[in-house]
Amino acid sequence: MHRKQLSFSLYLNYFVHGIGIIILTQNMLALSQHWHSPLATVSYVISGIGIGRFIAYFILGNLSDRFGRKIFVNLGMISYLIFFLGMAFVTNIKIAYFLAILAGIANSALDAGTYTTFLEMGGNQGSANVLLKAFISSGEFLLPLVVAMIEAQKMWYGWSFILAAIILVINLVLLNRQKFPPRNQASEREANIIQQISPIKKILASIGLSGYGYTSMALMILYTQWISLFATKTFHFNSVLAHWLLSLYSIGSISGVIIIFILLKRTVAETKILIFMNVGSLLALLIICYSQLAGLSMLAAFVFGFTAAGGVLQVGLNLFVKLYPQIKGRITGIYFTFGSLASFTIPLITGWLSQQSIAQAMRFDLVIGLVGLLLISITSWAVYTPSSLNQERKRINQIDQHIIHLLNQRFDTVKTIGNLKQQQQLPILDQERENDILNLVAQKSCHPEHTQYMQIIYQSIMANSRAYQHKNHSDKENVNND
Numbered sequence: 001m002h003r004k005q006l007s008f009s010l011y012l013n014y015f016v017h018g019i020g021i022i023i024l025t026q027n028m029l030a031l032s033q034h035w036h037s038p039l040a041t042v043s044y045v046i047s048g049i050g051i052g053r054f055i056a057y058f059i060l061g062n063l064s065d066r067f068g069r070k071i072f073v074n075l076g077m078i079s080y081l082i083f084f085l086g087m088a089f090v091t092n093i094k095i096a097y098f099l100a101i102l103a104g105i106a107n108s109a110l111d112a113g114t115y116t117t118f119l120e121m122g123g124n125q126g127s128a129n130v131l132l133k134a135f136i137s138s139g140e141f142l143l144p145l146v147v148a149m150i151e152a153q154k155m156w157y158g159w160s161f162i163l164a165a166i167i168l169v170i171n172l173v174l175l176n177r178q179k180f181p182p183r184n185q186a187s188e189r190e191a192n193i194i195q196q197i198s199p200i201k202k203i204l205a206s207i208g209l210s211g212y213g214y215t216s217m218a219l220m221i222l223y224t225q226w227i228s229l230f231a232t233k234t235f236h237f238n239s240v241l242a243h244w245l246l247s248l249y250s251i252g253s254i255s256g257v258i259i260i261f262i263l264l265k266r267t268v269a270e271t272k273i274l275i276f277m278n279v280g281s282l283l284a285l286l287i288i289c290y291s292q293l294a295g296l297s298m299l300a301a302f303v304f305g306f307t308a309a310g311g312v313l314q315v316g317l318n319l320f321v322k323l324y325p326q327i328k329g330r331i332t333g334i335y336f337t338f339g340s341l342a343s344f345t346i347p348l349i350t351g352w353l354s355q356q357s358i359a360q361a362m363r364f365d366l367v368i369g370l371v372g373l374l375l376i377s378i379t380s381w382a383v384y385t386p387s388s389l390n391q392e393r394k395r396i397n398q399i400d401q402h403i404i405h406l407l408n409q410r411f412d413t414v415k416t417i418g419n420l421k422q423q424q425q426l427p428i429l430d431q432e433r434e435n436d437i438l439n440l441v442a443q444k445s446c447h448p449e450h451t452q453y454m455q456i457i458y459q460s461i462m463a464n465s466r467a468y469q470h471k472n473h474s475d476k477e478n479v480n481n482d
């Protein structure tokens with residue numbers, strides 16, 4: 001298995017998925033003309049995507065546990081391919097609706113095959129799942145530009161669909177050259193940690209996380225749907241500012257993904273990230289809902305994107321799957337079923353609330369945020385296990401992976417320096433440089449009590465660098481003598 005190549009193909013699919021999410025809304029006018037139907041009909045067709053996702057998640061998640069992930073990633077790609085090609089040409093509304101349902105199924109199949117694969121790749125791949133969100137966002141970001149360009153050139157609207165299809169065909173070839181990791185294996189260490197959680201607490205955490213599948217999705221959908229109207233109608237902000245409240249949310253979202261990715265790589269606990277982010281999003285939302293100061297609202301929009309749309313949904317899923325490592329597909333299916341439930345209930349609930357006032361619809365997001373925080377707090381309490389030997393050793397293993405990787409890079413560099421020194425006829429030992437490095441260690445060390453031990457480690461590293469350089473020199477001389 002080539003991890004990097006497989007990861008690349010899996011990520012690329014989510015770039016296309018990002019396009020898939022908004023391609024119908026972006027082409028609503030062109031489609032309504034092409035279909036000789038009102039916009040409402042196009043909107044009705046779009047709702048098919050939600051139906052497809054809702055029906056398929058649970059079934060496909062379960063099946064991917066049985067039949068392996070690769071089939072479902074392929075199923076997702078091929079379904080999306082049919083959707084893109086079909087939608088570019090279709091004129092019949094019924095077929096269009098069927099294609100939209102197929103897009104929903106494609107989404108579910110991709111999720112069932114991909115999130116699970118990343119968790120099965122070994123290492124700390126939960127962070128990779130968060131990065132998927134960045135690829136979705138980049139697809140969503142790029143497509144409107146492509147559509148605008150196509151419109152400006154007065155070209156056929158279908159080209160944006162064809163473009164997505166071409167990427168998929170290329171990626172189908174690339175992906176099928178890769179082997180997938182074995183599925184549903186749980187390391188002994190992980191299994192030990194899960195065993196420490198009592199059955200009742202496990203059930204509580206499962207309820208909490210299923211609910212969080214709903215609230216984390218609902219929080220984002222409601223904001224993106226209502227923010228612009230709310231800003232203009234309730235606070236009489238101008239339309240440019242209202243537009244900025246959405247753009248800053250997207251920029252915040254991408255920044256959040258990067259930070260959460262780094263935090264997970266550094267093995268910060270999922271529960272800590274979730275609590276912190278949920279408190280942050282609730283505070284930001286409070287400001288957005290009640291402050292009329294434009295600058296403050298803009299800052300809050302960024303913070304809200306960062307904390308609510310920076311990949312917390314994926315972090316919640318990672319935590320859920322950790323509780324049930326033997327049925328990763330089923331858990332992914334359950335979690336996203338709740339998410340898809342949010343995507344068609346929130347427009348209904350807020351539509352109804354907006355009859356009273358748009359402010360009411362927007363402020364309902366505060367209720368969702370509060371419930372989400374409550375669910376995550378209960379979950380964190382339920383899955384909390386006091387630190388144990390096993391757990392701490394797992395952490396050391398992860399830290400060591402980084403150190404080993406960095407030491408490999410350091411020794412490679414030491415070799416290059418050794419060669420340069422030989423060419424320039426310089427001695428291997430450079431005491432001044434070594435003293436500088438030891439001073440740097442003292443300067444950078446965050447805990448003074450660690451410093452003396454770290455300096456001893458560095459003395460040993462540099463002694464071994466010299467030994468390595470000596471060996472390389474004598475190897476070269478031997479080759480020359482032969």
Ligand SMILES: O=C(O)C(=O)C[C@]1(C(=O)O)C=C[C@@H](O)C=C1
Nearest residue numbers: 417428429430433434462465466
């Ligand atoms: O910087 C150099 O000159 C090196 O060869 C590298 C290095 C090191 O490991 O950092 C190794 C030996 C020298 O005495 C000083 C430093």
